[in-house]
Structures are given as structure tokens and as C-alpha cells.
Amino acid sequence: MDRKAYYGEFGGQYVAESLMKTLEELDAAYEEAIRDPEFLRRYHYYLKQYVGRETPLYFAERLSEKYGVKMYLKREDLNHTGAHKINNVIGQILLAKRMGKTKVIAETGAGQHGVATATGAALFDMECTVYMGAEDIKRQSLNVMRMEMLGAKVVSVTSGSNTLKDATNEAIRTWAKTAEDTFYVIGSAVGPYPYPKMVKGFQRVISEEAKRQILEAEGRLPDAVLACVGGGSNSIGMFAEFIEEPQVKLIGVEAAGKGIETGEHASAMALGEPGVLHGMRSYLLQDEDGNVQLAHSISAGLDYPGVGPEHAYLKDSGRAEYVSATDAEAMDALMELCKLEGIIPAIESAHAMSYAFRYAGQLQEKLGKEKAAEQILIVCLSGRGDKDVNTIADYLAGKGYLN
Numbered sequence: 064m065d066r067k068a069y070y071g072e073f074g075g076q077y078v079a080e081s082l083m084k085t086l087e088e089l090d091a092a093y094e095e096a097i098r099d100p101e102f103l104r105r106y107h108y109y110l111k112q113y114v115g116r117e118t119p120l121y122f123a124e125r126l127s128e129k130y131g132v133k134m135y136l137k138r139e140d141l142n143h144t145g146a147h148k149i150n151n152v153i154g155q156i157l158l159a160k161r162m163g164k165t166k167v168i169a170e171t172g173a174g175q176h177g178v179a180t181a182t183g184a185a186l187f188d189m190e191c192t193v194y195m196g197a198e199d200i201k202r203q204s205l206n207v208m209r210m211e212m213l214g215a216k217v218v219s220v221t222s223g224s225n226t227l228k229d230a231t232n233e234a235i236r237t238w239a240k241t242a243e244d245t246f247y248v249i250g251s252a253v254g255p256y257p258y259p260k261m262v263k264g265f266q267r268v269i270s271e272e273a274k275r276q277i278l279e280a281e282g283r284l285p286d287a288v289l290a291c292v293g294g295g296s297n298s299i300g301m302f303a304e305f306i307e308e309p310q311v312k313l314i315g316v317e318a319a320g321k322g323i324e325t326g327e328h329a330s331a332m333a334l335g336e337p338g339v340l341h342g343m344r345s346y347l348l349q350d351e352d353g354n355v356q357l358a359h360s361i362s363a364g365l366d367y368p369g370v371g372p373e374h375a376y377l378k379d380s381g382r383a384e385y386v387s388a389t390d391a392e393a394m395d396a397l398m399e400l401c402k403l404e405g406i407i408p409a410i411e412s413a414h415a416m417s418y419a420f421r422y423a424g425q426l427q428e429k430l431g432k433e434k435a436a437e438q439i440l441i442v443c444l445s446g447r448g449d450k451d452v453n454t455i456a457d458y459l460a461g462k463g464y465l466n
């Protein structure tokens with residue numbers, strides 16, 4: 064088996080022998096596609112006409128005033144289906160069609176990637192099967208309904224913890240048997256190479272736009288860009304165009320759940336150790352024996368025990384910094400964004416907002432008020448919060464927020 068790592072010591076292709084050739088074909092097809100002007104034209108056509116890009120880079124006036132820095136929000140919440148995930152799905156399904164595949168499969172946790180994939184499959188007339196843990200099916204019935212309305216078949220996975228990790232294993236197993244006519248649409252910057260590269264390629268549009276937009280608005284690059292990190296796709300898309308701009312600080316925000324010290328969190332890079340999961344080597348939450356541990360976060364999209372290998376590499380090389388925000392901090396930031404800007408963000412995105420507020424405070428302390436007010440921050444608002452209203456209501460009821 065090829066153990067070439069691709070991202071320092073991270074990444075690789077830890078899959079069954081029978082999938083090695085499939086991954087090789089996929090890599091070749093992807094590299095060819097992104098050099099083909101016709102493929103790129105189609106990809107950008109659907110991003111514009113169907114997804115609704117470009118998304119605004121919104122100057123959050125009231126937040127900026129309150130926190131004393133210039134805060135811009137990259138509005139991925141305004142995409143069709145409500146988050147950044149559709150950017151990647153459109154790219155991967157166009158690639159699947161180009162490769163002559165007729166079926167797509169996907170894994171999903173909360174159901175957001177499943178819904179995006181079912182959407183793309185309907186649009187491009189592909190048969191779609193989504194693997195979802197039995198526990199998640201119970202918790203996310205609305206998204207199961209959406210997927211079925213869009214024509215997808217949702218398969219309940221009962222193994223391990225009956226959640227995303229197990230659904231992903233099942234999807235990979237199925238793919239190994241059906242790759243001839245089936246394309247596996249992975250939902251984050253994870254999995255065996257070339258997936259982390261492809262997902263970054265299809266999410267790069269976030270920072271391509273943001274870079275152009277901030278140069279137009281401010282005439283210079285931002286001082287920092289921030290994004291939440293689950294598997295790492297909105298963040299790698301937000302970072303991509305700035306990685307080679309050393310003056311731009313890159314900050315990834317993981318979920319600290321109930322607090323890193325409680326053990327109930329999803330901060331793979333704060334406390335994880337390198338290990339192998341879902342075809343890649345990266346930082347993972349695992350116990351002393353190397354068993355993968357369950358992640359915890361109030362946001363289903365950040366509830367993943369691993370992280371994409373390029374993030375592991377960016378952390379070790381020092382190019383990006385990874386921090387975390389707790390459930391409570393994210394919910395406070397979420398309410399702040401509702402009240403000051405009239406935007407209900409996804410709980411995932413609220414993690415990035417929360418740290419942006421904390422970081423603004425640090426800048427004021429370090430630089431003084433006047434200089435801090437010139438600092439430009441871009442936060443990736445990865446998705447909208449409609450899907451989270453029940454979770455938010457339960458949380459607020461417990462907190463006495465609303466009465």
C-alpha cells in the first residue's frame with residue numbers, strides 16, 4: 064500500500080488494496096478536470112446560477128463598533144441549502160458525471176452534507192444513497208425527510224456508536240465494492256488522498272472571493288481570517304488563498320464542547336494524537352490504546368473526532384493557529400450575532416465568531432484601542448442557523464435566556 068503522506072507526516076491513503084487504483088484514477092480525473100476550461104466553466108456556472116454565488120463579504124458595523132476591530136463576515140450562510148457544503152458537492156458531482164459514474168454515495172452526521180449531496184444528485188440526475196448512523200437518524204429526522212424528498216435513499220448504520228464515524232466506515236466499505244459505477248462524495252477535507260486536496264480545491268472559492276472583496280473594500284489584505292473546524296472544509300477554503308500571504312494570520316476554531324478539561328469536546332488538535340481514521344493519518348481523539356473516542360459538541364457539524372490532514376500539517380508547521388470555543392461561548396456569540404446584526408448563524412459558525420470576539424479583545428490589549436480599530440478580521444460564517452433552532456431553544460430554555 065502507498066503510504067505517501069502528502070502533508071508532512073499526515074494524510075496518505077490508508078484504504079483496502081482494492082481502492083488504491085480507484086483513488087489513483089480519481090486523482091488523475093480531478094487533475095485533468097481542473098485544467099479543463101469547460102469543466103471550470105460548468106462548475107462556476109452552477110455556483111453562480113444555482114448556489115447563488117458570489118456570497119457577500121459583509122462589513123459587520125455594529126459588531127465592529129462593539130469589539131473595536133473591523134469585522135467582516137464571509138456569508139456562506141447565504142448559499143443554497145444554507146452552508147458552504149454545496150460548493151464541494153457541486154464540484155464532486157460534476158467530476159463524478161465526467162468520470163461516467165451514475166451513482167453517488169455519501170456519509171452524513173447531522174445530515175447537512177447528506178442534504179447537500181441529495182440536492183446535487185437531484186440536480187444532476189444521479190442515484191443517491193446516504194449512510195447515516197441510526198442514532199443520528201433519530202436526532203435529525205428533519206434532514207432525513209429532506210434527503211428523502213430530494214430522492215435520496217438514507218441507509219441506517221448500526222455499528223459502533225451508530226454515528227458519523229461509523230457511517231463513514233460503512234460508506235468507504237460500500238464504495239470499495241461498487242466503485243465501478245459509484246462516486247463517493249466526501250463532505251469535508253478529510254479521507255484518503257486526493258480527497259483533502261479536492262475538497263480544498265472546491266472550497267477555495269470562499270477565499271478567492273474574499274481576497275478580491277477585501278482588496279476592493281479596504282485596499283489591503285486582512286490581518287486575520289478565522290473559521291470553525293470540524294473536518295476542516297470551510298476553514299481550508301477560507302485559508303487557501305491566504306496561506307502564501309505570511310502577514311495574514313490563520314485561525315481555526317475547534318469545538319471545546321463542555322470544556323477541554325471535561326473530556327467532552329471535539330478539539331482533535333488541542334488534545335488529539337496522530338493516528339489513522341477514515342483512510343488518513345491525522346490528529347485524532349483517541350484513548351491510550353489508540354481507540355477513537357467520541358467527540359462532543361453542541362453543534363453536530365463540529366462533532367467529529369478527527370481533522371483534515373492539511374490542518375494537522377498547518378498546525379505543526381506553525382502557519383495556522385488552532386484554538387477552541389466551548390458550547391456556552393458559541394451560544395453567547397450566536398445570540399450576539401442575532402441581536403447586533405440580525406443574522407442567525409449555524410452553531411458551528413458561532414464558534415468562529417466567539418473566538419473572533421476574544422481575539423479582538425486581545426488585539427485591543429496588545430495594540431491599544433486606536434491601532435486595534437484598524438485591524439481587519441474576516442470570519443467565515445459557514446452556515447445559517449435555521450437547522451439549529453430546536454437545539455438553540457433547548458439550550459436557551461435550560462439557560463433562562465428567553466424569559
Ligand SMILES: *Cc1c(COP(=O)(O)O)cnc(C)c1O
Nearest residue numbers: 251293294295296297364411446
Ligand atoms: C458541516 C459544517 C461545518 C463543519 O465542517 P467543516 O468541514 O469543518 O467545514 C461547519 N459549519 C457548517 C454550517 C456546517 O454545516
